[in-house]
Amino acid sequence: MRVAVGLVVAGAVALSAGVLVGVSPDAGAGFLSWPLLVVLAVVPAGVIVAAAGSRRHGLAAGLVAGLAACAPGRLVLDAQFLVNGSKTIRPELYLPDRLLDRSAVGAGFWLLIAGHLLTLAAGIVAARVARELNEVTGSDPGRRRWRLVVPLLAVVAAVGLLMTPVLSDDPFLLARSAFEGPGVALAGYVLLAGALPIAVVLGLSAASDGVARGTLGGVAAAVFAIALPGLVAGLAVNGLHASTGAYLALAPTVLVLVLAPLTTPQEAQTERTDFAGEARIPGLTLWRSLTALLALLTAVAAAVGALAPQLGMTTESPSRWHLLAAAIVVVLPAPFLFARRTAAAARGLLAVLWAGVVLAGTAVLSTAITASEATGLGGLGGAISYHLGAGAVFTAVALGLAGLTALAAVITGVVERDDTGTEGPRSPVLVPVVAAAMLAVGSFGTPVFTAPDYPSPGLWSDFDTPSWGLLVALLVVLGVLALGVRSRPGPAAAAYAGVTLLLALHVAELPFVGSAIDGARPGLGFWLGLAAVVATVVATAFATAGAKRAG
Template identity: 35%
Template structure:
């Protein structure tokens, strides 16, 4: 049974008008708060910042006002994006109440003293602006629910995410698909969802990075892991909210919710990213940081996806389509080959041009590029062989993390030496950086190929009957408990392997997640996340694909374990650390789990 179609609304609901007004007022408050004085004694902004604060903050309200009469559902959806980001921004700016001198926000204030600064009326106005943005989103959600239900005749736009975004993930869904038309719509939404999640994952990384580097002792911006508590928590909330909200919006069957929601989220990201970039451009003592640039680039991508995702498939042939599976597998293989080759080049060539009286500190970390590069070359070559490409593909989606694990450690030495010792980056550093970028692109392409593969498997035989689906479900239930327990153990060991050092020596502290946090730490985090995601997905995947996924994760742990024999010479009296034994144990358990999954596939 389906819900009766909602009657045509007579016009935009009253709540929508109030939501637009609150959004506009919130934008004005956040923009003009620095002019009122944020702290006492007064410390004005480092530059004329209110236009840069006002324009991106006002965009959602302007868009909502423009579409209020013609497309009220889209107008309501636009206000949801800034509301999702409002809690994180509110917590970040609460640092002004705790210790404004540590906020590192030149668009708000420029401290010139280490003395404590008290909050002034402008701080409360700024926080009120964020609360109004949140209130505007809540009102828009209440007013827009009926509009979203009505648009496109969708039975429930809010419930469609779980039903449609992952269309094609099981045989039962294929049997219930009801025809190839809905299958194509599900594939379209799945493609859009995959692209949106890729973009917002990049944005999340950018939001956790420092906004800039500084020579000003009063503006010492730090990444989230080193920032003051309020800034760190706020950054984490933003990094979680962006992909979560984008996934919900992109997975909806309602085109107005897709287009408006993604546009509003892009405007919210721009409001966070633009002021630091402007500060870097205007203040000579501040230097470029990748965090805001990644967030702004993701916002621009979201704008393009919003335009495409909001098109009517009945009137436009420009659907968001994923390329054919064979082309995606070839592209992933070529990218992996290129990434591996560049890593090998990075291992062979110097990373630094050092002054003659200082030894090159990048020599030992760069050695880890050898196993990472060879691994990606082999996987890339396998993906170019049609007979085995599909079977190897899941391994690449996990094993790519071996290159960031290796390359980030080498680049950490490069960045430190160029800043402290006056060294210059050599070709090896650029090759290593490019290798990590191509490895990420290869993993994304392989993941998209997996989406196409699942779609083809689920829709290739639309006449599958429920009893056949029942047999498949029974087979899945019979093997998953066998894999779940060792996979959970492997995940714990994998996390311990990246959190604990593999090398111990007197007077030496290895870069890590909790010690000497730097560029190398992000490689460790990436490796840990890759193993964790692989073990979780393996339990939900088909047996053969689960086995390949677990093998890829095991290869990442092998590269982590090789760090000790390859780099032990960097410190005198080096001994194996606990991370080494955890990495070896994780690799063994992952391979055993893969074997169990493979045997289940044979049965």
Template identity: 35%
Template sequence: MTARPDLPSGGSSASAANPQLVTSQLRAAIAVSVVGAVLVGLGPLVGLVAPSASAAFLAWPLLLVLALLPAGIAATSVRFGRPAIAAAVLVGPAVLAPGRLVLDAQFVADPGLAARPELLKLHTLQLFSPSIGVWLLLAGHFAAIVAGVLAVRGVGPSDERPGANRQGLLALVLCVSVLAAVGVLMAPFASDDPYLLPKPALDAPLIVLVGSVLLAVGVPSAAGYLAGSVDQDFARGGLLGLAAALAGVVVPPLIAAAMLVEISYSWGPVLGLIAVFALVALALPAGRTRTGEVDEDLHLPALNRLLDSSAVLALIAGALTALAAIAPQVEMPYGLRDPSSYPARMLWPAGIVLILVGVGLLLPRLALRVRPLLPVVWVLVPLAATGVLDAVFTAVQAAAAETRIGAWAAGVAVLFAAAAAIVAAVAGAVERDEVDLTEIAMRRPVLIPALISLVLGAAAFALPVVTAPDYTAPGVFTEFGTASWGLLIALAAVVAAAVLAPMCRPSQAAALLCGAAVVVGVRVLEYPLTAERLPDSAPGTGLWFGIAAVLALLASAAAAGRTKAA
């Protein structure tokens, strides 16, 4: 994901260097991509298992069209003389292909556990063996990998001056990719059919788990690599290709839910589809060339004014969060216990952190050091508020309870916290333009501990912190409810901080990682603050992962602080 001027580049210079080599390699890559797409479409048409069993609906034309999308975009780009776009379009499918290949390998191991109605629908418990269609399907994914390698080799380094990188765009792309990564780890649909048993990645068979994790890692990795390119055509084409490849993963479950009565929509593919549209939308600014000419009519607010505004918004959010913790959340009918009192305890650390960050932003000597914390730690407010609102919604629906000021204050606090984070992010962009115009560079001493922290932090939010008999905690991948949205937002912030930190300046990287440590630390506090409400409660696996993640994030922050800016 390092921004480098020697990445594949578009324009006439690459073609001029050796036009015959570029054209032949790109044409070969596109041809291989087309062959792979045809194989993906032929697989379910020929049949994946013996004895023969078909898909739940006529899906192979849809699969063929989705698989042909990258090749079609690449061929069109070559036709219009944009080889860098054509090459980059095939990178995303190549990066996601290993995960898709492993997922489809489940048909070789046990077709009955694949839960892929667009490819296969079984109606019996008899044993099935893989047929030629499976091997065609796997060969199609392998062809996508080969096409990506050929495409990147088919466009040489550019002799043109690269355009300037925009860290804000890179951050947006990474956030969108994290959303997609979470989506592919969730169950693809809900089902009432005993022969279609979809499960989230953590509960799925080992092969499905590995394939899902490869997809979840591949999406942000490809997004960061492509969006971080100094070549605008390569960045634009890469995001378009990644969106097309992701569509091939998330669209079939959505179509299956629309076509079949026995299954219904799940949040996973919906999040993935949102990410697809977002990547397409971000491909346009990724391809805009920045020159030395600046629009004089466009003036960003002064950095100090932005810092003060974010401080005020953070203080208001923190005060509202503290008010929500003090005030009653709900008025229960006589004789019924208030279910929101224990979740409301989580509002205290969230409010205190926001107030402290707001105060730090008002102090001139600390403002620039504290500023990177806010775009991360703001998620503490929705993390705490969604747990409270979940209890309130349940009480209102099940017991005809009445909402009180505490619940309203928690909801409004989320809005102010989000606004504070947005303003702080804009301040970061202004600060970078005014203070440091160096290129983004990957700092390897920070990369490895940050990635370890990412895995531990993800487990802290994916696994329960508190366990008890007859109690199932809200989760990101299981028992998804109102409280799960807070977990999902917090998880996205921790992942984004760990991904961005190796590319940031030392002080900013350390602040991001410290902010992520604070977020995970508040997640850990859920056990001592709320465990009393559950009889025979015990620490969950997520608690230990959370403690380890806090230590790893702090160690990563220390490594980042010691690293010299590139």
């Protein structure tokens, strides 16, 4: 715990120094914000030091873990300063007084990045302490009070973070919601919005009362550090106004902070004593339930993204039916995670099928991105102006949830291996796996269909927004095929089956998307994809037969 405390204190010092130094030489803070920002960084670290000093290791570990859960999102959010600071909506750190196209970063930016990395490292160390405390306390967290209300409050706060952080009449600060802003900032907000409910649910599931309360407190401290400066800027700076999003993020967080001490009956006595034992990750049932929930949310967001307008008009993407098919495919295994006999296979499928949402979702988003690039261009009717519709917003949300589904599925697989062990024969399917990998590279790298005057995005040419989805899907396919060779026959069969479905979904781009384009005909990627499907079907059959012999 001393290592975790030292890291989190160093992170708080770095965050405070970054605020004092300044993130950019081209623009400074819009108001005297450094006292508030320093307090928001130092006070949680001070509480952690006090908790660890009084041997309340569970509370200290939970506080560090809660702060660290939001560190990746805050790091990516701050990375927008490096990409293009002029598009940031952070008046507490950066409010230009002139029109800027680009801006440089100063030493303060790198100190902020260091602070987030140190906080994340502290969370990794504190997670071990929390697992050991849960081991000492027992595996049953008991009946926690407010266990249904607190996650709901976290979801409301997450929605608030995705809304406009501050309203602006300032011509040099274009205030927009996360989905209308730059891509890097959007990724940061999506990571934060996903981390909040997950961290709260995991905190409430901790067997240690101190860990549970500390996690809620740490998450609340992180939300205050993100949302409170924007609220103060809206109240203190001329031309800025407090937004609904800021209130929506902070009000539920205050309630979470109030309810945190009331969620557990009393602190376990073991938290005030020394402890030793083998670390253990939270229960397998919890991780399977979380994976199923994230898959369901991903499917719902993807379905809405497919059916709703991409822009503020009735614009439809030709790939929307492809995304709807991906939503159906990703949700089908979710119910089987709750049955003991089929849970491992369903988890193996979801570890692959999430990439189908990314594959189709990036193609759907390209409609909105292309239109947004035309915003402001002059035409016969004046300047062109587009506003993102619900389809674009929910498609972006689906992409973020798909990544969280993948993470949950991977962690669930780790817990499964801890429970069942890794001993046993391996799946002897090297030849069809190698063939499938080579064919998959060709299929994802070449167009599934071609049409006159239609530039099909690919990996080797015409690299565009959909190409990122192709790249993610290809990397998932190659990674799963490689891991399957080293896995036992049962898990390998589930993984190969997931790859088969993902390849089939890729090939299905021809009927789902090509049917909406005049003159579309099968391309080389279609035939290579069909051959890859056949190869993975053979690999799945061999692995299934090996699993039956081993069983």
